[in-house]
Amino acid sequence: MSDCRRQWNREDELPVYLAKPISAGPNQRHKSHGMFSSVEGAYDSKTIDFDQYAVGRKGNRSSRSSSRERVVDGDFEAYEISGGTISSPGERDDGRQVTCRYSKECKMSRFMLIQVGENLIVPGGVKVIEANGCKVIPGGIDVNTCLHKPYLGTPPVDDFYQGTKAALAGGTTMIIDHVTPQPGDSLLEAFEKWQEAADKKSCCDYSLHVDIPHWHEGVKEELEQLVQEKGMNSFQVYMAYKGLFQMTDSQLYEAFSFLKELGAVVLVHAENGDLIAQEQSKILGMGITGPEGHPLSRPEELEAEAVFRAITLGNRVNCPVYITKVMSKSAADTVTNARKKGSVVFGEPITASLATDGSHYWSKNWAKAAAYVTSPPLSPDPTTPDHLHSLLACGDLQVVGSGHCAYSTSQKAIGKDNFTLIPEGTNGVEERMGFVWDKAVAMGKMDENQFVAVTSTNAAKIFNLYPRKGRIAVGSDADIVIWDPDKIKTITTKAQQSALEYNIFEGMECRGGPVYVVSQGRIVFEEGKLQVQQGTGRFISRKPFPDIAYQRIKYRNKQGVSRGMYDGPVYDIPATPKYITPAPSAKTSPTTHQPPPIRNLHQSNFSLSGAQIDDNIPRRSGHRIVAPPGGRSNITSLG
């Protein structure tokens, strides 16, 4: 990140974000006062000290938020936030919301926002939080966590308690976790298992995605039940993990079609599993067993290819597609190009891909290298995080997840002699919002409204939680974060909430962080101190057919073409074609029923028997011709 900052020093050059392809996005905001003025307050309280950004001087920044005063009184049940800027996307149009920094106050009760306005009249005994100079934003929504996904029977070290604690400490007030049943398991049972674990342990509101490990007819019923009775609207399918979760294109097509009917969002883990399996055995055969084998066996192209294929499938089925974990530039570009062509596709970069790169896989420290192992892997290209931020800023990528799935070093060490056995997953639930602010907003790539959109609002819209979550409005849940844009924090394992002993962001400095976090109307994080309670998190059910994904889908449908019946001669094909034994290819779905290739011949309504009235008409070829009664009509005349 210091590299990028250094660019500011050279005034004759364009800033990096101008040189990047962020300018063509459909959602790009028009900025009326030049590049920097729209990011209100981004520089108000800081002087850009160019010396600080010079080579070798990194890390000398002092915290500027220490002198701020806060008045906190009143009871716990209801309190008031005053003096902050409320950032919420969509309110950009009137302009005032952004420029009036001291005018908004809001009051909330136990769970719900009651009033938002200026000079609120509130009952006595209300706790007042002074948000002076800070932003008041909707709590973050992290749509991709795996807090209960077992690896070889052992759970990750961050369970629902540890994980949601870390989430709250980072300003995230809701998570959507992945239910990962094994092939053959019942989806419903797995869902209930996860729900039970989360109800006991979760400290913030949560919802669940269900991963479909294996596609077969029986799954359909369960899916229907999950959508209609359990409040689920998102399911993940895999294009990777050959021999385990991977689905063939036919199965994907069926799954897409079925999920579209249900109005669910299809999440796709996009990597070409067939090729990965080949590459893995090749690389193991070369004697490479360390973590560097992981990115070597999963090159960027395989991710981009699968993204491309998933989008093609989505277009054919006319179904929205959500790509989880966009890790490489080429995959992100594929999503961008598809969006430009009108596909309904969403892309989700994760904390790790936004803040670090894959060069660490080659670290001499095995434990460090293994900590970065996740799929798709981090791209070794160091310009990747910048590029992904640019696309996020212009709206080509929409949501930031974390992909948080924490395994301890000893768990990772199961794969010490074989990189394919290293459990996959990195941390990021706590650092997610901070890095987006640091790398996008503080850099001037993104404004604060877009920040709220990518960390919270878009996720709420795609997964149909809006406007209950993802917005500060009367009637919305009181999940609110008071965000200090100038707070500077160094990420270390010691200071983190996660139980992990290795943080992949170790030592990185991050500007911007939460001062207060309000979850369900209660202050859970206050100036560095967490006050959470296990089991307070509620399961938030979600309805199908989210508008942002499905409105366009509903308008796109296909129509046929009409023509007179062909009534000319028909070649008499031999009764049983010898060579076409329908051979099931390896891509065959066991569930598709396979019609024999000549199936429809018997359904045609003409007869081969007897002489026909046009038998005497000579033909150019020597084949036997059977013509229907009535002879040739004009419809087949040539010319």
Added chain:
Amino acid sequence: MSFQGKKNNPRVTSDKLIIKGGKIVNDDQSFYADIYIEDGTIKQIGENLIVPTGVKTVDAYGHIVIPGGIDVNTCLQAPHLGMTPADDFYHGTRAALAGGTTMIIDHAVPEPGASLLAAYDQWRDTADKRSCCDYSLHIDITRWHDGLFEELESLVKDKGVNSFLIFMAYKDKYQSSDTQIYEMFSAMRELGAIAQVHAENGDIIEEEQNKLLDLGITGPEGHVLSHPEEVETEAVYRAITIAKQANCPLYITKVMSKAAADVIAKARKKGMVIYGEPIAAGLGADGSHYWSKDWAKAAAFVMSPPLSPDTSTPDYLSSLLSCGDLQLTASAHCTFTTAQKAVGKDNFTLIPEGTNGIEERMSIVWDKAVATGKMDENDFVAVTSTNAAKIFNLYPRKGRIAVGSDADIVIWNTKETKVFSAKSHNLTVEVNIFEGMECRGYPVVVISQGRIVLEDGKLNVTEGSGRFIPRKAYPDFVFKRIKARGRMADARGVPRGNYDGPVHDVISMTKSVPATPTTRGPSCPGKTPVGPGRNLHQSGFTLSGTQMDDHIPRRTAQKIVAPPGGRSNITSLS
């Protein structure tokens, strides 16, 4: 044009010929010279040649003299649902010669599971008897299994075949999975053969076909609706990805859409060794005809991938051909009579696929690209003949006018026009998809193996005179770069000390969660399917007894097994 006399006057021409006054056009240069031909090869090139008396003189004044065309994609014998194509090796090669093409490479299509060698023998047998011009064969791999490698090897080493076609479409019939494609690519790189790919996503196509049939769409327009451009583009993209991984050169047959051509052009810019082949139909017609009210006409256009309904496609493809992003043209000639096509009159999926084009190919390229000023005459020779000869290792025997090359020569009229029509063409089918099209440029004299086969509008071919041309492996044009990359691309591991920190004890944990891993095999997501605990047994430490670092507290409550010797610095977390 009318042609009489099929077999009644064989070898009227002498073995010795001199072509005078023409402008010789090769892919790299054009010059004026005379050509002396003897015994089927070019013996001398130059001015004022000294030749024996009694040599027949061919006058080429005002015309250009070009190497005979090479059509690298024909199906003159591949059956469909038991129907053999209407144009077999005799009719097909006769039409080829009439259009200025003096060599074809035909696809031998064995039935899935059958021996490739047997198919090769069968095709050789028929072609040797029937073909009127030199030919060679591609073998289609209709079903891949490990035992096939030996057959490929013997085909490459003993039979002179260096190219194989792989199908990504035709589900449950010819289609191969990504894994199989990767294996085939690896095999072909090893053997030095060209991997050709029919690029369409067969899985999606089948689903779309069922959907359309359910909607009640049964006519030929269903064909193009069920084979949308995207499906072709996706498969091209995937084929490129796989080829890149396998470090194998790639040849895409039948590039039919703009998007697919773009993907190829982009991959070339990134350094891939990839070749794209547009065909006569794609360059001369578009897919709007699928919606023709005349069923027979609409059905005549049915082929896979289909012609793009986008009417700007032919122009776009000829532009890419001109700038080198696409490299060669073929015809994919595979014709069925209207009656044969009508097998699918109630169901478009049964319509046998294939269009004509073997006769029209060279004229279409001239008319669309050279006459419009997109490419010059040298490029024309390159895309119709020389590049094909280079890619398939026929060069310089074919594809060039030079001393020692085969005397396959065409004298090309660049000025006058000719109209294509089913009435005048040399094919047996009743419909010509280029009906009524007027093309500038056509052959006036065609010389094949040193004999004049077309002169004064009269074809004079001999059935069975075509020779099989064997092709060697590792064409330089294709494999030079691949070889260099193979040497450079070796990935290297990181030399690290052995990890000797704590390792999570999988075995004891699986006991506590009995349901998960043991019954269903590998539960590690997406890893190579090995037993879950396999590698633990290979590590040299024991689980028994207390360890010397047992007293060190851990952050997690799980049981930790550490090797004797405890933790070393290499794993310390900084």
